[in-house]
Amino acid sequence: MKSAAKAMQAEEVAETGAHQIRDAIREAIVERRLSPGTKLSESDVGNLFNVSRTLARAALQALSYEGLVSVEKNRGAFVAxxxxxxxxxxxxxxxxVExxxxxxxxxxxxxxxxxxLRELLQEEGRLMSERGQTARRAEIKASGDFHLMLAEISGNAIxxxxxxxxxxxxxxxxxxxxQSTASSCGHSEHGDIISAIEDNELDRACQLMLHHIAHIESDxxxxERKSLGLKEAFEL
Amino acid sequence: MKSAAKAMQAEEVAETGAHQIRDAIREAIVERRLSPGTKLSESDVGNLFNVSRTLARAALQALSYEGLVSVEKNRGAFVAxxxxxxxxxxxxxxxxVExxxxxxxxxxxxxxxxxxLRELLQEEGRLMSERGQTARRAEIKASGDFHLMLAEISGNAIxxxxxxxxxxxxxxxxxxxxQSTASSCGHSEHGDIISAIEDNELDRACQLMLHHIAHIESDxxxxERKSLGLKEAFEL
DNA sequence: GCGCAGAAAATCGTATACAATTTAACCGCC
DNA sequence: GGCGGTTAAATTGTATACGATTTTCTGCGC
Incomplete structure (x- = not known):
């Protein structure tokens, strides 16, 4: 994400160390090192980053605004x-919107x-062929970064x-x-979209994008898995 | 905004009193009782609502995530x-998106x-004919509520x-x-959009919406007024 | 052994305290 | 009188303290 089209705005400076913590936790969530539902207690987060509960709380609060953690009154914060x-x-x-x-x-x-974009794509492909959790995590990130880079290029910070x-x-x-084991099955679709843009076939590019999103969703x-925590779980 | 199509989600409970403060300040900003650039010091906000700086700070922080307040490191928060x-x-x-x-x-x-929607529209029209700041503020709110109600009806909380x-x-x-003194000049346009929806003329409704937004923007x-705080300000 | 009341522990909500930084005030100097 | 520098006041950044709520544990009765 060291793209050319960055720097639109005056980079809202990290007003406090809470931002670092927020970013670190977000990354952990996005890369799936933290599973949905995991409890994020303020004390634990604070200890982990060697800051007070004040900052930990601020970071969790921030993440809740992004919908990545849900905080329940008097009960604490959990990965969404x-x-x-x-x-x-x-x-x-x-x-x-896409x-x-x-x-x-x-x-x-x-x-x-x-x-x-093509560079990013290549990196993504390389990671797909690799084994190991680290590669998988990086692949997840790269897959999302494709969409983010398009947003960046659009020039609209909002x-x-x-x-x-x-x-x-x-x-x-x-x-x-x-469901599928392959996390980002639609790798080739990213390439198709770039090509369509390059060829100035906008309508087709949009179609491809919609198809791509539908593809992800279809996986x-x-x-509703309502925990099925009754007899059904053992009736087999 | 007591619409029928509410209640999509489990209503993230107001985890703390900070939410009330946030909402109060946001309302003040949207209704233009607070002007852009106004300083919002944590102590002042805290005193005003009879809470500690902790909660005041949380509220300001929240508003900064919404882009209504900009907080500058070590300098404080200002209306955006x-x-x-x-x-x-x-x-x-x-x-x-609209x-x-x-x-x-x-x-x-x-x-x-x-x-x-029609009820809201009527209310809006009524307020337009009234005099006084209170009516003007309510009119501003009603004008925005039209767009918000559409979003609510769409059923997508995000x-x-x-x-x-x-x-x-x-x-x-x-x-x-x-520029114009009349704040929400495009009152009739709201009505046209509803009619188009009612008549199931979707494409036309979208056209009207785009036209409406362009209309607001054209006002x-x-x-760039770069404060023109040099000689130009006095050259007349 | 199971369930339930009550107490203890853990965790969150809010306020206060102190350190760091910025803003202003003051004062001697040119 | 204006200007620069030093100091005091105000404001923010972060940590800690304390009360409130929830959760867990314990033990008694059944």
């Missing part, structure tokens, strides 16, 4: 556990941007931030409801 | 003062919703929250760069 309905809303939102972002990005894209939220929450949803099993 | 570029991005984002929201809303809208942010920030932009003077 999006319901199937929430999951549908997240992808519905993506279908709604074509528009794509159009704006295409209008401003430079050759440099395209080569950056939409960019919104996409960051959506991509992060998507990662949670996939962790919860994804989810969004049936 | 969106740059012309930021203003363009806000409206660009609205053009991008047609999509409209389409989703139209697909789920009920006769009840329509009558609620898009709804995003629209809340965009509408609130739009209010700031209009306060800063609006802005987004030229």
């Amino acid at each position: 556990y999006p319901s199937p309905d929430e999951a549908r809303q997240i992808f519905s939102a993506r279908r709604l 074509p528009g972002i794509l159009r704006e990005a295409a209008a401003r894209i430079t050759p440099d941007d395209i080569s950056n 939409m960019q931030r919104f996409m960051e939220e959506l991509v992060a929450r998507s990662s949670l949803v996939i962790a919860l409801y994804g 989810l099993d969004l049936r | 003062y969106p740059s012309p570029d930021e203003a363009r991005q806000i409206f660009s984002a609205r053009r991008l 047609p999509g929201i409209l389409r989703e809303a139209a697909a789920r809208i009920t006769p009840d919703d329509i009558s609620n 898009m709804q929250r995003f629209m809340e942010e965009l509408v609130a920030r739009s209010s700031l932009v209009i306060a800063l760069y609006g 802005l003077d987004l030229r």
Whole structure:
């Protein structure tokens, strides 16, 4: 994400160390080192980063605004556990905004941007062939970064931030409801989208994007699993 | 905003009194009782609401995530003062998402919703004819509520929250760069949009929505006023 | 052994305390 | 009178303290 089209805004400086903690936890969630539902107690977070509960709390609070953790009054913070309905809303939102972002990005894209995108793509492909958790995590990140880079190129910082939220929450949803072992099956689709942009076939690019999102979504099993914590669990 | 289509989610309970403070300040900003750039010191906010700086700080922090307040490290919080570029991005984002929201809303809208919308519209019209600041503020609110109600009807809580942010920030932009005295000149346009939805003319409704947003934007003077705090200010 | 009341532990909600930084005030100096 | 520098006041950043709520544990009765 060291793209050329960065630096739109004056980089809201990290007003406090709480931001570092927030970013660290977010990364852990997005890379699925932290599972949905995991409790994030303020003391534990504070100890882990050697800060007081004040900062830990601020970081958790921030993450709750992004929908990545849910804080329950007097009970604490937990890694978000999006319901199937929430999951549908997240992808519905993506279908709604990503074509528009794509159009704006295409209008401003430079050759440099395209080569950056292709570079990212290549990296993604390389990681897919690798084994090991580290590679898998990096692959998840790279897959999301493709969508984020498009938002960045679009030049709209507000939409960019919104996409960051959506991509992060998507990662949670996939962790919860994804079925296929291959995490980012739609790798080639990213390449197709770039090609369509390059060829100035905007409508086709949008179609591909919608298809790509639908593809990701089709790998989810969004049936209500109401914990089935009764007899059914043992009736087999 | 007591619409029928509410209650999508389990209502994230107000985990603390900080939420009340946040909401109160946000309302003050949106209704333009607080001007862009106004300093919001933690002590002052705390005293005003009879709480400690801890809660005041949390509220300001929350507002900064919504883009209504900008906090500068070691300097404090201020009512946001969106740059012309930021203003363009806000409206660009609205053009991008509002047609999509409209389409989703139209697909789920009920006769009840329509009558609620018309009711809101009537209220808006009534306020337009009234005199006085109180009426003006209520009118500003009602004008935004139209867009928010559509988002609510769409049934997507995520898009709804995003629209809340965009509408609130739009209010700031209009306060800063609006020219016409009449705040929400596009009152009739709201009615046209409802009619188009009612007649099931979706494409036309979207066109009207885009036109409406463009109309609001056309009332802005987004030229860089770089404070012109040099000689120019006195050259006349 | 099971269930339930009550106490103890852990955790969160809020306030206060202290350190660090910025802003202002003051004062001698040119 | 204006200007720069030093010092005092105000404000933010972070930590700690204390009360409130929830959770867990314990032990008694059945």
